[in-house]
Amino acid sequence: MEAQTTPLNRALYPFKLRLQLWGRNSLNLLRELGKQPSALLGGLLVVLFVLMAVLAPFISPHDPTKGNLREQLIPPAWEKEGNPKFLFGTDMQGRDLLSRIIYGARISLWVGILAVGISASIGTALGAVSGYYRGWLDTLVSRFADLLMAFPFLIFAIGMMAFLGPGFTNLLLALTLKGWVVFFRLARGAVMAEKTTEYVEAAKVVGQSNPVIIGSEILPNIFHSILVLGTLRMGSMIITEASLSFLGLGIQPPTPAWGSMVADGRDYLVTSWWIATLPGLAILVLVLSINLFGEGLRDILDPRLKVE
């Protein structure tokens, strides 16, 4: 059956084509990823963590914020004095550690996704515009980026949290205010390189306006580099959030965050090692999976980023 050549269909055709290509590319990508065992493992674990976070209210055995002081400091179930009711034991307030770890995944994942997403969007937008138009805007933003790069990442984040105060939104602000720089540089460099290609010239000759060229022609071609960079940065964002929460500058109690849980456990390290150790292990496994997946993605999409 032929598709009708109504005006609507004609207008939608390039987008339909794009969507089909996108779908096919994604399937190819997944197939390639499937061939790499480590990337597959990483991806699977990430999916598990996401499911864990999303389904937290349904799968967590207890309330993560309510604790019974009579049930405090119970070791994990596999230890001698353990209790199968509390698989990972309880903390100093009698709260179930497993439930807290499950809920903690929400914070870590949410921060990771949002921080990377916002940084990538801002950085790419600024980078594309700067790289394409150059001129005073480019100089201004590049100098500002250089200035921001004078601060080590954690110092900047800690300093910002010091001034802004703790909390989720401030944390995001602190992470994205410095995070956009890497994406900016990547996008800017890539756009500057793409600008000299033939298809861009062709688009100009045809009469496409500049914003359309940037959006429809160039951006899809640099998208994969940004995706890879974003995945690789997510791990460090999550670790930074955990570190800030550990210092008490990030997520505040009673919201369970893995970093602050490790901090809580420090005072009980000698007698109740599980309170500090297990949440940290969760961080390690999550970041490890993200990195495994990200590296697999990079090997397929953009080996150029290997020596960064």
Next chain:
Amino acid sequence: MRAVKVLERLLATIPIMLGVAIVVFLFMRLTPGDPVDIMMGEAGYVSEGEIENLRREFNLDKPLHVQLYLFLAGVIRGDLGNSYTKHAPVSELIAERLPATLELALGALIFGLVVAMPIGIVSAVKQYSVVDRVSMAGAFLGISMPAFWLGIILMLLFSVRLQWLPVAGRIDYDASLQAVTGLHVLDSILTGNKAALISSLRHLALPSVSLGAAMAATVARILRSSMLEVLRQDYVTLARAKGLVEFLVVTKHALRNALIPTVTVVGLQVGVLLGGNMIVETVFGWPGLGRLVVQAIFSRDFPLVQGAVMVYAFTFVMANLIVDVLYTYLNPKITL
């Protein structure tokens, strides 16, 4: 000629530092809350006169641009203001704690490089061997691990369970050490104090490893990947064909070029060391600048936080300058 270029680069860091100072100042002034209210927070009833005095003392009664000018003028003189809570000049407080932080950072840097360099080189030369696979797996773990957790695990294992190493602090209380540089390890060597040397090394061990592990992992990975690329080059094959000993081929020819991207990464990692410093010092109770800053943050002591952030940024900029200079030695094609 090179000295002139270095001087030029040094002068070029001044606008950057100026920018840093302005950014830090703006953030402090633009945050919600009156600094005087913050200072007076716990003090209960305070008279109007005292509040006014405080305002004048900290120049808070002047317009913003005047405050900025006074602040910058102070910074150039080396005056970073006075701490809100400790009633002492910020520069003094920082200088007091700086040697401890420097020692930790150096310890971590040395540990990181000593571990990463051989691993990176051997992994590349013997690609896909057991050494390579194990090292890269370990390095991968290293970059995925939060430093504070590693510190706690090491503390649990070596200090609590095995009791081989001390838990916190820089040196045993009873070790009488003459202070020359402020760096305990160096001082014990300089004054020939063997007991102090052992004590300070034992205290330095775990914090350095916790701080340096992530850096070691990153550097090992990048060194390996650069070495692999370099070893494929034609000039390496030529060197081998000339009959040059493999060791010399690797070190004299390949390594020198592989170090180029590696050194850049090390420069960036110094920033990670400076930041992670705060965390490791908190974990191990290390009496350095990092711990001071964390305490200052909680006591809302803005001048102290501000001064410390600037010191860190300055150190980072200097470290990258050193990296750039090193770069020109490694790659003669690049001039400063």
